[in-house]
Structures are given as structure tokens and as C-alpha cells.
Amino acid sequence: MTKKIIIGGLLLSLQCLIAQNPLVTDIFTADPTARVFDGKLYVYPSHDIVPKEGVEAPRFCMPDYHMYSLENGNTWKDYGVILDQNQVPWGKKDSNGMWAPDCIKKGDWYYYFYPAEPADQSAFRRIGVGISKSPTGPFKWEKNYIAEVSGIDPGLLLDDDNKAYLYYGGGQDLFVAPLKDNMIEVAAKPIKVEGLPAGYKEGSFPIKINDLYYLTFAHVFPNEGYTIGYATSKSPLGPFEYRGKIMDNISNGTNHHSIVNYEGKWILFYHWWDISGYNKLRSIRADYLEMDDKGGFKKVKPTMRGIGSPTIGEKIEVDRYNEINNANTNFVGGIEPIGWMVCDTKMMSNVKFNEVNFDDGSATKMEARIACGQRIGHFEVRLDNPKGKLIADFPVKYTGGWNLWETIETKLLEKVTGKQNIVVVFIGEHGMEKIVNLNWLLLKK
Ligand code: FUB
Numbered sequence: 001m002t003k004k005i006i007i008g009g010l011l012l013s014l015q016c017l018i019a020q021n022p023l024v025t026d027i028f029t030a031d032p033t034a035r036v037f038d039g040k041l042y043v044y045p046s047h048d049i050v051p052k053e054g055v056e057a058p059r060f061c062m063p064d065y066h067m068y069s070l071e072n073g074n075t076w077k078d079y080g081v082i083l084d085q086n087q088v089p090w091g092k093k094d095s096n097g098m099w100a101p102d103c104i105k106k107g108d109w110y111y112y113f114y115p116a117e118p119a120d121q122s123a124f125r126r127i128g129v130g131i132s133k134s135p136t137g138p139f140k141w142e143k144n145y146i147a148e149v150s151g152i153d154p155g156l157l158l159d160d161d162n163k164a165y166l167y168y169g170g171g172q173d174l175f176v177a178p179l180k181d182n183m184i185e186v187a188a189k190p191i192k193v194e195g196l197p198a199g200y201k202e203g204s205f206p207i208k209i210n211d212l213y214y215l216t217f218a219h220v221f222p223n224e225g226y227t228i229g230y231a232t233s234k235s236p237l238g239p240f241e242y243r244g245k246i247m248d249n250i251s252n253g254t255n256h257h258s259i260v261n262y263e264g265k266w267i268l269f270y271h272w273w274d275i276s277g278y279n280k281l282r283s284i285r286a287d288y289l290e291m292d293d294k295g296g297f298k299k300v301k302p303t304m305r306g307i308g309s310p311t312i313g314e315k316i317e318v319d320r321y322n323e324i325n326n327a328n329t330n331f332v333g334g335i336e337p338i339g340w341m342v343c344d345t346k347m348m349s350n351v352k353f354n355e356v357n358f359d360d361g362s363a364t365k366m367e368a369r370i371a372c373g374q375r376i377g378h379f380e381v382r383l384d385n386p387k388g389k390l391i392a393d394f395p396v397k398y399t400g401g402w403n404l405w406e407t408i409e410t411k412l413l414e415k416v417t418g419k420q421n422i423v424v425v426f427i428g429e430h431g432m433e434k435i436v437n438l439n440w441l442l443l444k445k
Pocket of ligand 1: 030060099
């Protein structure tokens, strides 16, 4: 069935990590904690896998952690496995319970907090710490879990006075404890965070903005399911006051998330399961988030476009559009790496993709990855709107079928600089149901 084909395709595919949604398509990732360290954006997610045949595994099967950094504004670099479950000094072997992690910088050191099932069976999850001089590791893993702390979803806050707080919990209650300077011990007994609404579920992400402490968390409503909510307080220890939703339910099983301010813009990182079709095999995503004038968050609607500005030499995945008219998107077929295409293109169908970075104007050509089972028509690339300045024109080429892919190239007709919105306009004959399938565009020097 489709899900199996999709998962098989995903596991066989080449890496394709871009800043459109979902961010990672070669493995399943969830629970993204995003952090900016020294101006660079990093994401510390968890990792969902399909359990091996015959292996008894929990419903979420999560054996290790990868991590990513954003490169050149549009590409996510994967650092590989930074911690495997069987490296956890105090962990139960092969328990597949490496749930949502976090990482925080204090002084010159980076502290990676993660939950795992303890070998001593003293709790459902304990929380461990790894320490490194670099945000990408290698981390030195502490021999023991943090005493007095049992629960999931560590969320870390470093206050202006350099005191760190560990939030954790799941189910109905969230707890908080100040950490000692060494970051591996609690400085006081954890207390329950008061003031969160009924339906608080898990995944708290703490952040301080303009002297106010914010907690964002998965919040479940009986008639709606998982949403993302937030609450604020004047103290890191609470009590907190519920302020509303950041995201409505998106047919998700869970919605662990984080928020970060990167280059002056707020971004919400969250997960969905749009590749697998199964809510235990999730994929991380990011969308811009705005604050209102009362210090609240405006609701975010998930987009496919996500964040990121592809520049010269990087694929412009037009199927992750800002706007589409009279065309569709679907999974690519044939032997292409997993991804999506613009398809069902008819006379004057168009697709808009904002914020392409033409940089210094040194691109002279554009490539297009197409599959086409007919010979009539062309497609244009214009600035801003379907009647905007024409910058490239591709004659349609027969590639042998609608699943057989070729890269074609044309000259740029104008010198274009900086970030621009582009629109691809498809032109054939009236009545045609398919002009061309388009996977991506790319600017070249
Ligand atoms: O990914 C496993 C668990 O599901 C996380 O720890 C929760 O926040 C939820 O996303």
C-alpha cells in the first residue's frame, strides 16, 4: 500500500535536506528543538524509525539522535548519529525510547539533555546530559541520569542571571527545577508548574522574551486533539497564565515543537507526518511565527513553503509553493529521490515561490527538472505575478513519459539581484490536462 511504498522510497532515497517543509526527507525526525548559537541555527530532533521485522518495539520506535545545522540559509546539514541508545551509560539497551531532547549553551559549554529508559527500571524515563565544547559534539555523556528527575521532554532555560532551569514532564503535569552551576544536578527539589490549563500534555519549551517567561506546550482538547498552546509568567518557576493557541490541531498524533528568533524573525519548529502517512513516523517542519503587540503569539498555519531562501546552485522546490493556481502537487515518480512535483499543469496554471535569493545577479542560467509525456508548450518564469517580468522561458521537452526525469537548461533573460518572488506559468493548448511535471528549478552561474 501507498504508505509502504513511500517509506521504502524514503529509505532508499538520497539525502535531500532543504529549508522547505518537511525539512528532512531521508529519515523520519520529530520533536525539533531549535537553538541559535553564535548566530547559527541548529536543530536537535528525535528520530523515528520503522521497527525491524520481528523486533518487539514500542509504538514510537526511537533508537538514536541526529542533529542538523542550517547552511547558506536553505540547506540542513546532518551530523549523523550523535548519540545511540546503547551508548547511554545508564540506559536500558535496545529500548528505543530516545524521546525529545534539548541542547543549551552556558559559558563556553554545550549541554545536551535527553530522556531514555533507565536500565534500573526506576522510572518510565530518566534524563541524561552530555557535555561538549561544540554545539555539534562530540558530547561526553554523564555516567548517571539527573538524580531526583524522572519524566520526558527536557526543556532548558538559561536566565539573564546565568541560572539554568530544567522543565520536564508529560501526561498531566510539568515540573521545573533550577540546576546547579555544573548543569548536571538539580539545585532544589523539582516543583510542579502551576497555572497550566487542563489538557497540558507534554513538550514544554521555555523561553524568556522581554522579561516575561514563556512556556509553549502540547495542549490537548477533548474535542480537538493536540494543539500548541502557550502560557506566560513573571517568574521562571511560575505560576503561569494560559494565553492561547499557537497552532490548531493539524490531525497530528503529537505536536512537540520549539520557537527561536533567527536573524530577527520568529520561527516555530514542529512536526507532522506528511511523508509517511503514519503519526509515529514524523517529519520536522518550520514556519514563521509572529508576535502581536501584547506580547502574544499569533497562530501559525502550517505551510509547505516553510522557511529558507534558495540561492544560486540550490534547488528551488517549487512544489513547496506559496501559491498555486489550477495545478496540483504529488509525490515524484520514477527513480527520483523522494520529494514532490508540480503536476496536472494546464493552460495558464501557475505556481508562486517567494524569496528566491538571486544574490549578486551572477546567475546566467536556470535549470529545470522535468518529466513530460508530450511535446507541446513551454513554461515561463516571471517575477512577482503571472504577468510580471519574464526572466526565463523553457520549451517543453518530451522526456519519454510522465515519470522519466531530465534536467533541461535555459538562459536567464534578465539580470536579477537580491531576494525575489518568482512565478512559473505553464503554457500549452486549451484543453490539455498535462503540460509538464516540474520537480525543481535551479539558478546557475
Ligand atoms: O517523540 C516521543 C514523544 O512524543 C515526545 O517526547 C513527546 O513530546 C511527543 O512528541
